[in-house]
Amino acid sequence: MRKAERYRHFTDYFTTHFPEPETELSFANPYELLVAVVLSAQCTDKRVNLVTPALLAQFPTPAHLAAATPDDIFPFIRSISYPNNKAKHLAGLGRMLAQEFEGEVPATIEELQRLPGVGRKTANVIVSVVYNQPAMAVDTHVFRVSHRLGLVPKTATTPLAVEKELVRHIPESLIPKAHHWLILHGRYVCVARQPKCAQCPLTGWCKYYDEVVSKQEVVPIKSVLKSPKSNIE
Known part of the structure; x- marks a missing residue:
């Protein structure tokens, strides 16, 4: 074919x-999705969705995240994979959003990849889901x-x-x-x-x-039962 x-x-x-497929991550705005996608690296969306409500209630905007330290963030994400690194990434991400992007999530892959914890995959998710770009x-x-x-x-x-x-x-x-x-x-x-x-x-x-x-050999049940090497008792 x-x-x-x-x-x-x-x-x-x-x-x-x-x-009309949609992401299974829960979010209400681009900032919340960005935080969720950073947390989702090598972690399930289900686990991330359990963590983000309390995290985002404590840090509802990039400005709030910018004022936080990794130690402030860690208790909210301790059940996420690699929580120490991700706490550092989120703290740095908040500062950069607040200081360089006026609290707005960038709309280009290049700018997004400047943010701590944001690689090409995460950047592609953001521009695709938030900005409907062909990424x-x-x-x-x-x-x-x-x-x-x-x-x-x-x-x-x-x-x-x-x-x-x-x-x-x-x-x-x-x-x-x-x-x-x-x-x-x-x-x-x-x-x-x-x-x-x-x-x-x-x-x-x-x-x-x-x-x-389709090419896997199907062994008849009778043959298995008669085989001297069979472990079936």
């Missing part, structure tokens, strides 16, 4: 069945699912390479949505260790299913 056909199947299915944030879910579906080649071995490949082939207007489609599919169906292929509606054109799952 040609790549263009795979992308057509991908966009056709998700635009039909999930036309593709590549996390572990996007990286895994795009390879399994055959949307990107095996030679795309870095997040940036995957990002460029996806942006090149997905219609610009759908890129912000495609980011969520890939994440949610990877989070709930195409999971890392045991993908739920039996429940997946994409197996008809999925490269992983065609090359791996």
Whole structure:
């Protein structure tokens, strides 16, 4: 199957069945989303959503965060992965937002990446979700699912390479949505260790299913029971 056909199947299915996907992080404004995305690095959205209400009640604006020290922030995020580093990042992020951006979250990837704790993935999430720009944030879910579906080649071995490949082939207007489609599919169906292929509606054109799952040998139950090496008692 040609790549263009795979992308057509991908966009056709998700635009039909999930036309308006959204991030699962809870937020009310760009500042709150930025804080949540920084906290979400190597952590689940569910855990972040449990932490942010109290954190943002204490530090509701960049000015409040700018006045805080990492020690002030740490107790609110102690259950998050890497809380010491993230407390430092949030304190520095608050100061920079207050001092250099007048308390506003920047709208460009370049400016966002100047903020402590903000890498390219986080910056792409912000410009995509907040500013609806055609940016593709590549996390572990996007990286895994795009390879399994055959949307990107095996030679795309870095997040940036995957990002460029996806942006090149997905219609610009759908890129912000495609980011969520890939994440949610990877989070709930195409999971890392045991993908739920039996429940997946994409197996008809999925490269992983065609090359791996469909070729797995099914051993008859009687053969297993008769095998002298069987551990079944």
